Amino acid sequence: MDIMVIPSVNEARTDNLANKTVIVIDVLRATSTMLTALAHGCSAIYPVETVMQAKQLQQPGYLLGGERGCKKIPGFDLGNSPFEFMDDQVAGKTIIMTTTNGTRAIQKAFKASTIIAASLLNGKACAKEAAALKRNIVIICSGTQDVYSLEDGICAGQIVEELQNCLQAEGVELNINDFGLSMLYAFRQVQGDMTKALLDCANGRRLCSLGFTEDIIYCSRMNLIRLVPIVQDGKLIASPSINSFERF
Ligand SMILES: O=C(O)[C@H](CS(=O)(=O)O)OP(=O)(O)O
Ligand SMILES: [Mg+2]
Numbered sequence: 173m174d175i176m177v178i179p180s181v182n183e184a185r186t187d188n189l190a191n192k193t194v195i196v197i198d199v200l201r202a203t204s205t206m207l208t209a210l211a212h213g214c215s216a217i218y219p220v221e222t223v224m225q226a227k228q229l230q231q232p233g234y235l236l237g238g239e240r241g242c243k244k245i246p247g248f249d250l251g252n253s254p255f256e257f258m259d260d261q262v263a264g265k266t267i268i269m270t271t272t273n274g275t276r277a278i279q280k281a282f283k284a285s286t287i288i289a290a291s292l293l294n295g296k297a298c299a300k301e302a303a304a305l306k307r308n309i310v311i312i313c314s315g316t317q318d319v320y321s322l323e324d325g326i327c328a329g330q331i332v333e334e335l336q337n338c339l340q341a342e343g344v345e346l347n348i349n350d351f352g353l354s355m356l357y358a359f360r361q362v363q364g365d366m367t368k369a370l371l372d373c374a375n376g377r378r379l380c381s382l383g384f385t386e387d388i389i390y391c392s393r394m395n396l397i398r399l400v401p402i403v404q405d406g407k408l409i410a411s412p413s414i415n416s417f418e419r420f
Pocket of ligand 1: 198200239240242252272273275
């Protein structure tokens, strides 16, 4: 089985994703936040690229969420902090979401057979889901404005490690690209203090300076949630294969 890790959304080719499982990662903060919303009972999330598209999809009862420059978009109900997606406000709701990097990366993967939204919070569950599908896997690190971001690469390493654990035990031979192997080795180096790694990286420093330190600490908690967001009919829902999660 091929496992290809791509450093940023800019480098992802869309024409070769058919028949593949694509795992999209945006640890800070889009995929961590969308996962948190689904774990707190949100029914579905439409990931869209632009503010205009979000407004066009708006319907009575839907919530608008997302950020530009890390801050809530004027007129939207929610920003991009996971803590805004934990209360009863999201339970049973459909959310339309647009963020600078993460929702764009998910959109870019729309030709894949299966799209999974992963973060450190659910890396193990995502690896198990992808391994069970038995297709070649592409892992897209969203990055930040088309440039590689450390937090997404480290999470790719976490998922590669978990894929190795699942698949090598079944005797499946893995062909991991060099960037994927680099991320695996980087993950092993920092896994003992993931919070420090996320606070140290460029996005972590930026979010801290804007007052989002608690978001970073939360997003660094590995395998807190055993729920896998997958795309179905253009929206993210909780995969029916794994649906339990540990509350806080
Ligand atoms: O809200 C975030 O954490 C980032 C903001 S920015 O693009 O780094 O300014 O967006 P995301 O799409 O979640 O990377
Ligand atoms: Mg990001």
